[in-house]
Amino acid sequence: MMTDLKQIPVIVLGTGGVGSALLRQIVDGREQITSRNKCRFEVVAVTDSQSCLFAADGLADGELLAAVERKQQGMAVADGIRPSEIEIIDQVRQAGWEKGVVVDVTAVAGMEPVLDHALAAGYGVALANKKALAGPWQTAQKYFNHPRVRHESTVGGGQPVIATLRYLLDVNDPIYEIEGQMSGTLGFICGQMDGGVPFSRAVREAKELGYTEPDPREDLSGKDVMRKALILGRLAGWPLEEAxxxxxxxxxxxxxxxxxxxxxxEVATLDETMRLRVATAQTEGMVLRYVAEVENGRGVVGLKPVPAGSALSSLKYISFRTARYDDEPLLIGGKGAGVEMTAAGVLGDMIDLAREEL
Ligand SMILES: NC(=O)c1ccc[n+]([C@@H]2O[C@H](COP(=O)([O-])OP(=O)(O)OC[C@H]3O[C@@H](n4cnc5c(N)ncnc54)[C@H](OP(=O)(O)O)[C@@H]3O)[C@@H](O)[C@H]2O)c1
Known part of the structure; x- marks a missing residue:
């Protein structure tokens, strides 16, 4: 083993789609991460809602892949009752790990005490879960621009959106406005409606393809997009609240x-209203897209007509209008969706923490 190899213990909270992809990527990327970044992630704990797989000196790759396999088969990640997240962090510290990373790839609210405990212990935190960042400003504020908090995957599904925003702030380019299509699911539904598919059928198709949450209203409510807009606005320096x-x-x-x-x-009762809105947009050469716009003091998230055939109508994108990019906003666009890209964003955050802060 190389002598200057930095060993970083990692606690992975959540083993759903993103958590499982992350574990696979840690295993598959071992050689690359070691040679390029001189670090090795020792996954010491993996949790789901019911259980915890734990080994103070690091779980073997075979154990990590077996845990992923168990989840795929609908089983808990391990047998037995699990300790609390705070107890897990304490156990890892008691095992002698002074620095480490806690990864939140759950979708639950209320993780703040766990994140605070990790940060107070000197650990880094990598988040795909948006909820702690989108809570009331008073509790969320401390996570923004904290040197040991990373959250690239919370917006843009793995595209370097947060990194770009940080860069703009670093080079003192004031942000005027941020806009984007930030939901692949709603983008799919809008795209189907362009071609005349009724809203209700587009929703059903999105659900059948696994693009929506089990209850599609979680996507259709726009709340997830609102959280992303809130996170970008807050990072830009605007102390926005959900309201x-x-x-x-x-x-x-x-x-x-x-x-x-x-x-x-019952969702078919909305078809006619949606059809009329789509048709009205089309008479003006436009298509409807679910767009988030945020600026200092306010944001709007909802359906908006955008020019048909334009890059903005087909991309999942985020654009930044700034002092330097005023007449032509800086645009980041691309696939940005799915568990593999999201997990890659989390892995990038872990590497960045290991390289810069731990
Ligand atoms: N999927 C994407 O493309 C995507 C993109 C960007 C961001 N994200 C975000 O990434 C996060 C994970 O997404 P996902 O698609 O992987 O969700 P998911 O498949 O629903 O997985 C969530 C995982 O969290 C576990 N969990 C729930 N409560 C927990 C607790 N108290 N402690 C530990 N684990 C707990 C669940 O356990 P059980 O298995 O026992 O239920 C499950 O393993 C979400 O916050 C999501 O918004 C996802």
């Missing part, structure tokens, strides 16, 4: 309390 962002939900309040199957039966 400052106007969000258009793509379903009506009457459909909010239905069960998920009943919602799918």
């Amino acid at each position: 400052d962002i106007e969000v258009e939900s793509l379903y009506t309040p009457e459909l909010a309390d239905l069960s998920a199957p009943d919602f799918l039966d």
Whole structure:
């Protein structure tokens, strides 16, 4: 083993799509990460909602891949009851690891005490979970521009969006406005409607293809896009609250309390309104897209007509209008979706933490 190899313990919270992809990428990337970055990630704990797989000196690659396999088969990541996240961090520290990384790839709210415990211990934190960053400003503020917090994958699904925004701030280029299509799922639904597919059928197709959450209203509510807009705005230096962002939900309040199957039966009641909106946009050479716009003090998230055939109509993109990029905004666009790209963004954050801060 190389003598200057930095060993970094990693606690992975969450073994869903992103967590499983991350574990595979850590295993597959071992040689590359060692030779390029002179570090080795020792995954000491892997959790899901019920259990924890733990080895203080690092789980073997075979154990990590077996855990992924168990999750694929619908099993818990390990047997037995798991300790709390804070107890896990303490156990890792007691084992002698002074520096490490806690990765939050769950989708749960309320992780703040765990993140705070990790940061207080001198550990780094890498997040794909947006919730701690999108909570009330008073509690979320400390995570923005904290030297040991990374969250590239929270916006842009792995595209270097946060890194670009940080760069613009570093070179003192004031941000005027941020805009983007930030949801692959809503982009798919809008694209289907362009071709005349009724809204309800587009929603069903998105669900069948696995693009939506089990209850598609979680995507259609626009809340996830609102969280992304909030994160970008806050990082740009604007202390926005959720209430400052106007969000258009793509379903009506009457459909909010239905069960998920009943919602799918009733969502066709929205087809005619959507068809008219699409048709009106098309008479003006436009298509409807679900766009987030945020600037100092306010944001708007909802359907907006954009020119048909333009790059903005087909891309999942984020654009930054700044003092230097005023007349032609800086545009980042590309695939930016799916668990592999999201996990790659998290792995990049871990490497960055290991290289710069640990
Ligand atoms: N999927 C994407 O393309 C994408 C893109 C950008 C960002 N993200 C974000 O990345 C995160 C993970 O996404 P995902 O698609 O992997 O979600 P997912 O498949 O729903 O996985 C979530 C995982 O978290 C686990 N979990 C729930 N509560 C937990 C707790 N208290 N402690 C530890 N683990 C807990 C779940 O456990 P069980 O397995 O026991 O249920 C599951 O393994 C989310 O915050 C999501 O918004 C995802």
